[in-house]
Amino acid sequence: MLRTVNRVLIGLVGLSLLVLGGSVLAVGLGVDPPSWWIHDGKHDVLLSDAERTRWNDESWWWPTVIAALALVVLLTLWWLTAVLRRRRLTEVRVNTGDGEGALLRGRALEGVLASDAGRLDGVQRAQARLKGRPDAPETHVHLHLEPHADPGTTLNYLTEESLAHARNSAGLESLPAEVRMTAVKHKAERVS
Template sequence: MSAVLRTVNRVLIGLIGLVLLVLGGSVLAVGLGVRPPSWWIHDGRHDVLLSAAERTRWRDEGWWWPTVLAVLAVVVLLALWWLTAVLRRRRLAEVLVDTGDGEGALLRGRALEGVLAGEANRLEGVAHAHVRLTGARTAPRSRVQLELEPHVDPGTALHHLTTESLTHARNSAGLATFPAEVHLKALKHRAERVS
């Protein structure tokens, strides 16, 4: 998750929580008999938030219901966007490398992704490799997508990826384990006319 999205997420959650806390606390306090200030949205224990006159005030206006439905649709779409952004698999921003002195160092996740993808691209028969890091910075996981040339045996390509590229990345970062989810895809060549 990017820093901007993480900040927006925290601010929205904080604001929504604060609004709900203030409204819920005020309803509870007024319900228990606390006298609210004169400017507050309801006056006493038996007061309702919307009176019958307020609920039916705009009923005869032609623009009212389309506007209400449009606003609710926008709120639902924004909530769905927010939910998918939060639940989406997150790209790992940094990996904590054990330096052996008890301190550790931070390695940029994109740098490790780039090096791992570069090594995987150099493997025999690999046309293209894409790597994405997920998990925690102390226990990263990798998602590797390999596009293989048509003549390559997938088992051999997976073996080379595991024993060379992934092992080298695990050892370089000083990780005890480096789980990987590997997706293999055969590259298809278009038929060409030979004359």
């Protein structure tokens, strides 16, 4: 959902900037603008002296302009950090027992955890994703269960086998997990 909203907003802002900038550039290069356009021709300025100095005598004008621009900058920085923030954990620190340690790729641990969970009875498909810090990872597991699977038994096997195996293999003290289970929907088939 967030990815879709992000793409739509970027597309709308980009399209509006392209149309506005392209039209100003076209008028500046000598293209005759339509009668409803805000600028008359090639030698017209974007802001006239009257437009620029209209609110200078008002005491509220400059603080309002500065506050609005500061708000735009803060919202832009917030959006940029939200876009650039990594959603997945790329590396996990593994305790090797010799005091040095090692780094394990997050995708490798995700793959092993998903394949291990996918082998459980009644699990059609499993997905795993790591979040958190390299020294304290958390995992999010999504299991797609067959209609005959018992969720309690599956969760028990997942925590006692798959998650315990991943935690012990990486030498982690704990591996908190959020598990989501959904039932697989099958199309109705006619039996003759």
